[in-house]
Amino acid sequence: MSDTLVLGAVAYDPKVVTIWDGFKAWFEQRGLPFDYVLFSNYERQVQAQFEAVIDVAWNSPLAWLQTERIAAATGHHAQAIAMRDSDQDLTSIVVVRADSNITAIEGLRGRRVAVGASDSPQATLIPLGHLAAAGLEPGTAFEVLVFDRLPGKHGDHIGGERDAVRALVRGDADAACLIDSNHLLFSQDGTLPAGAARVLARTAPYDHCNVTILGEATARMHRFRELLLGMRYADPDVRALLDLEGLKEWRPGRTSGYAPLAAAVDRFGTIESFVAGVAARCG
Amino acid sequence: MRIDLGDLGFDEGGHLLVKRALRGLSAGAELEVRGTSPDLDLHLGTWCRAQGHRVRAAAGAWSVAPAAGHGRHEDARAGHADASRPGAVVERPPATWGLAARGARVEPGSPDFGFTLACRIEVWSDDAARLYAQAVAAQWDPATAIPWSAPFELPDDVEDAVVQVMTYLIENETAALVIPSRFIARLHPHFREVMQLLAVQAADEARHIEVFTRRALLKRAEPGLSTAGGQASLLTLVQEPDFPIASFLLSVLGEGTFLILLRFLEAHAPDPVTAAVARLAAQDEARHVAFGLAHLRRHLAEDPGFRARLASAVRRRHDALRHTAGLNAEVFDALQLLASGSDAPAALRQGHRQVQALLGDMDTARQNNLERLGFTPEEAADLSSLHTRNFM
Numbered sequence: 027m028s029d030t031l032v033l034g035a036v037a038y039d040p041k042v043v044t045i046w047d048g049f050k051a052w053f054e055q056r057g058l059p060f061d062y063v064l065f066s067n068y069e070r071q072v073q074a075q076f077e078a079v080i081d082v083a084w085n086s087p088l089a090w091l092q093t094e095r096i097a098a099a100t101g102h103h104a105q106a107i108a109m110r111d112s113d114q115d116l117t118s119i120v121v122v123r124a125d126s127n128i129t130a131i132e133g134l135r136g137r138r139v140a141v142g143a144s145d146s147p148q149a150t151l152i153p154l155g156h157l158a159a160a161g162l163e164p165g166t167a168f169e170v171l172v173f174d175r176l177p178g179k180h181g182d183h184i185g186g187e188r189d190a191v192r193a194l195v196r197g198d199a200d201a202a203c204l205i206d207s208n209h210l211l212f213s214q215d216g217t218l219p220a221g222a223a224r225v226l227a228r229t230a231p232y233d234h235c236n237v238t239i240l241g242e243a244t245a246r247m248h249r250f251r252e253l254l255l256g257m258r259y260a261d262p263d264v265r266a267l268l269d270l271e272g273l274k275e276w277r278p279g280r281t282s283g284y285a286p287l288a289a290a291v292d293r294f295g296t297i298e299s300f301v302a303g304v305a306a307r308c309g
Numbered sequence: 310m311r312i313d314l315g316d317l318g319f320d321e322g323g324h325l326l327v328k329r330a331l332r333g334l335s336a337g338a339e340l341e342v343r344g345t346s347p348d349l350d351l352h353l354g355t356w357c358r359a360q361g362h363r364v365r366a367a368a369g370a371w372s373v374a375p376a377a378g379h380g381r382h383e384d385a386r387a388g389h390a391d392a393s394r395p396g397a398v399v400e401r402p403p404a405t406w407g408l409a410a411r412g413a414r415v416e417p418g419s420p421d422f423g424f425t426l427a428c429r430i431e432v433w434s435d436d437a438a439r440l441y442a443q444a445v446a447a448q449w450d451p452a453t454a455i456p457w458s459a460p461f462e463l464p465d466d467v468e469d470a471v472v473q474v475m476t477y478l479i480e481n482e483t484a485a486l487v488i489p490s491r492f493i494a495r496l497h498p499h500f501r502e503v504m505q506l507l508a509v510q511a512a513d514e515a516r517h518i519e520v521f522t523r524r525a526l527l528k529r530a531e532p533g534l535s536t537a538g539g540q541a542s543l544l545t546l547v548q549e550p551d552f553p554i555a556s557f558l559l560s561v562l563g564e565g566t567f568l569i570l571l572r573f574l575e576a577h578a579p580d581p582v583t584a585a586v587a588r589l590a591a592q593d594e595a596r597h598v599a600f601g602l603a604h605l606r607r608h609l610a611e612d613p614g615f616r617a618r619l620a621s622a623v624r625r626r627h628d629a630l631r632h633t634a635g636l637n638a639e640v641f642d643a644l645q646l647l648a649s650g651s652d653a654p655a656a657l658r659q660g661h662r663q664v665q666a667l668l669g670d671m672d673t674a675r676q677n678n679l680e681r682l683g684f685t686p687e688e689a690a691d692l693s694s695l696h697t698r699n700f701m
Binding site for chain 1: 351355376
């Protein structure tokens with residue numbers, strides 16, 4: 027068992043089992059003993075990595091920041107070793123109804139803004155941080171309607187964003203926050219009828235999930251990363267898994283795309299107590 | 310290459326035009342996209358990211374560099390749609406072609422459906438498409454093709470005889486429906502025309518079951534007797550796992566024999582409804598025999614040694630049925646009564662001779678079919694004599 031590389035992932039959807047079972051078989055066929063552990067929430071996973079229950083963590087951007095900060099507080103060093111092509115350069119947007127008289131961010135003052143899960147970087151923290159940076163403090167300058175689906179899963183589940191957009195379409199909210207890709211998805215599946223909404227604001231680009239390790243990479247971690255980056259979409263053995271995981275290729279990890287989220291959590295104090303708690307236990 | 314979407318947005322199908330333009334792009338080239346839809350920047354970027362394409366804004370337009378290995382044109386074709394093209398129907402289609410239309414480009418990684426009848430020599434016939442088309446064109450509607458309301462009244466024992474024969478026909482046709490249906494589920498869909506032909510054969514049998522049932526119940530509340538021996542004979546057919554052998558036993562020997570029986574019934578039918586159901590069913594059975602002969606002849610041309618396996622299948626079935634009664638006596642009696650037309654002694658004697666002649670005709674038909682498959686007259690006579698006494 028000690029030779030086995032153990033990855034942690036959060037079970038935000040049943041397909042997670044299919045994905046990691048498939049990858050496990052693929053890694054093992056290539057000589058890397060591999061296993062995975064599923065967590066019901068990212069906080070438990072972050073803590074487990076500091077307790078050495080898992081070797082690598084498939085982290086949300088918020089979980090990455092939690093890990094990075096706990097590591098800094100406890101003398102560890104966290105690294106993002108890989109990420110999906112689809113994790114890079116995302117944006118979030120704030121939309122209003124097409125017939126709304128709101129034409130600038132300032133127009134949201136005194137209005138209701140619908141967001142996704144309270145811990146969703148893309149549907150809540152980053153867009154609210156964007157509005158705050160523009161001078162509109164959430165909860166003060168405008169009311170926040172939180173659609174808190176599956177907290178702990180950091181917005182991986184799409185339900186909160188869909189609820190936020192539905193609230194906008196119904197007229198229960200004056201604006202809604204969501205990730206750019208879901209704007210296209212909701213436009214195509216009819217959640218957001220064509221021509222029904224207008225993009226009011228768009229955040230700076232940011233990055234999403236990454237594969238996180240603590241400390242220096244071991245030989246097994248190097249091999250794991252090498253295999254990940256070597257996966258080819260043309261390979262029928264992994265194509266279906268890559269489709270499920272939503273990527274065409276794995277890329278080397280980078281940490282340059284987390285500034286918008288870091289600014290937001292600093293402003294809102296989102297993760298301070300969690301970081302301090304784990305740092306105190308594991309430090 | 311350039312494309313201008315005008316005011317068409319991605320939420321209205323604009324991605325279709327971009328996809329098509331990317332397909333036509335030569336290797337290493339980039340696509341310049343223009344458009345005025347307000348969300349185009351947002352949606353083009355998002356869509357390209359999901360597809361693995363790289364996009365950058367460039368002077369009032371966007372430039373899209375397709376993902377490496379973009380396009381599916383490299384996926385192999387599953388033979389060709391037109392069966393007459395060389396290489397259209399392959400010897401052993403891969404299991405992962407699955408349900409794909411023959412000739413489609415099949416994406417790697419498709420699942421294995423586990424079709425066990427996947428060898429061309431065992432199933433294919435160049436005649437299948439022609440026979441299928443013929444079968445579809447020859448479908449008849451039981452509601453209008455049979456004179457159900459023609460007035461007639463038969464003596465009780467003659468009506469009983471008709472009901473008994475119909476009861477026998479129904480269970481035989483049920484076997485003839487179950488057998489191709491079971492093979493359809495195992496047959497690789499690459500052999501599309503064979504699959505379709507078997508399906509229409511099963512549909513033929515469904516119709517036969519309908520009209521025989523309806524005739525049986527025209528004047529009676531319930532059908533007649535089903536015997537253990539008759540069902541034991543049919544079980545040996547239903548349980549035969551090998552498609553060419555089952556086809557040989559069912560279509561060539563069984564339905565070949567049945568065809569003669571149906572013609573006999575038509576000739577001696579005491580009423581217009583019985584005559585019509587027998588005549589129409591016989592038309593269909595002739596087609597089933599033709600397909601059985603066609604694909605077995607092709608099989609034997611490629612593998613003459615298979616003839617010995619066919620012969621041993623007949624012997625094996627004969628041995629398995631050695632201790633059963635064969636055709637039920639009620640059916641024999643019914644056939645004689647129908648051929649007699651009345652219970653007068655002279656008529657009964659005449660009817661008996663006609664049933665004996667029927668058996669002779671059946672034997673001759675089987676021998677002819679066996680000789681068409683390349684058996685010598687002596688082998689044909691021997692094998693025909695071993696055929697089940699239950700006819701099917």
